[in-house]
Amino acid sequence: MSQPGWYPDPYGTGSLRWWDGENWTERLNPEPSRPPRLRLPAQEQRPRDEIEDTHYAAPHLQQPTWDAGPVAQPLDVTVRRLHLYADDRFVAYGSASLAWPHVEWVAYWAAERPAGYGQGARTQWIFQAGRFPFRGGPRVEVVIERDAVSANPGPDGEPEHVWGRLIQLCQEHAERRLVAELAGRVRGGESVDVAQGLTVHPGGVRGNRVSLSWSSISGATVDGGKVWIQQAGSGAPVLYVPQQNPNAVLIPSLVFQLRH
Structure with missing residues (x-):
């Protein structure tokens, strides 16, 4: 996706988000009536000593937009050499799977990890869904990093896009029921x-x-x-x-x- 334009929001808001040819911007079409306070992961490089373990807000509107949003298409990619698949019925990653009607809790966020332990600074996009008890119950947990996604050329090879698709499917098929x-x-x-x-x-x-x-x-x-x-x-x-x-x-x- 190299051409600037309006594309379905990978962050699951149900709006279109402007792609400037290199990065997702904060422009939405249509604009929500009460826009969320959203921090997108910074694209520019910062000095290593300025990078902290910063958590970014996951895209989530103040007001539900499930009815207005388009139906998310199935997600079928490989992350960290494990198969990740999600559709309107279930989410599965590696050997773990969970049907959306059985999901009892969800969590997702993005975090910028500082350099250390032989690794450079990096962003992780985390998605979790499971059943109680929170510690010990069945869950699906996906940690996505740059260059960790294997897919056909296009948006599904971008970690933020994969993360956003997971969130959109979760919002449509689990969060509406949970709320x-x-x-x-x-x-x-x-x-x-x-x-x-x-x-x-x-x-x-x-x-x-x-x-x-x-x-x-x-x-x-x-x-x-x-x-x-x-x-x-x-x-x-x-x-x-x-x-x-x-x-x-x-x-x-x-x-x-x-x-x-």
Whole structure:
């Protein structure tokens, strides 16, 4: 993909994203009504001593866009010499596989790893989906790095594109159900633990010694490796959970559904 233009967003937003001929930009078409705070992995080279172990926000809108987004096509590539396949029924990587209706938690993020242990600085795109218990239950985990993907020439050979396709399939076939199930339990009067650090209940949310009612919450965003709950009025983030925690990426959509 060398020609600049609008292409289906590899980050799974359901919009088109502008490809400038070398890199994905932050321009979306159509623009979401409330754009996410999204940091794309930096393309430029930085001095090695300036590179930190930085986590990037996975692409995830404040408002659900599943109904508006196109159906994702199956993904069939080789990553680290293991077969990765995902479609509308299941995801499989190597010897591990999981049907989307059986998925109970998901997590995905990108991280820039500093140089060390004989390796240069590198970006990793991580995707996980599994069943509880989080430590010990069945899961599919894919870690994608530059030059680790083998596929036919084209976008499916690009690690960010593969990662985005996985996320899109997960959003369409697992996240919509998970968010609906969690929201239904809360509306039914339950207090639900989400992302190992946030309790969502009929009156609002609480975590890390902070409690917020629904009327005091303006929304949730993903930024800097954390999912932030924002306070109404100021819009300041006052409560967060790490993005790598199971189902943390569901929080923006869950908060949106329960606030409306």
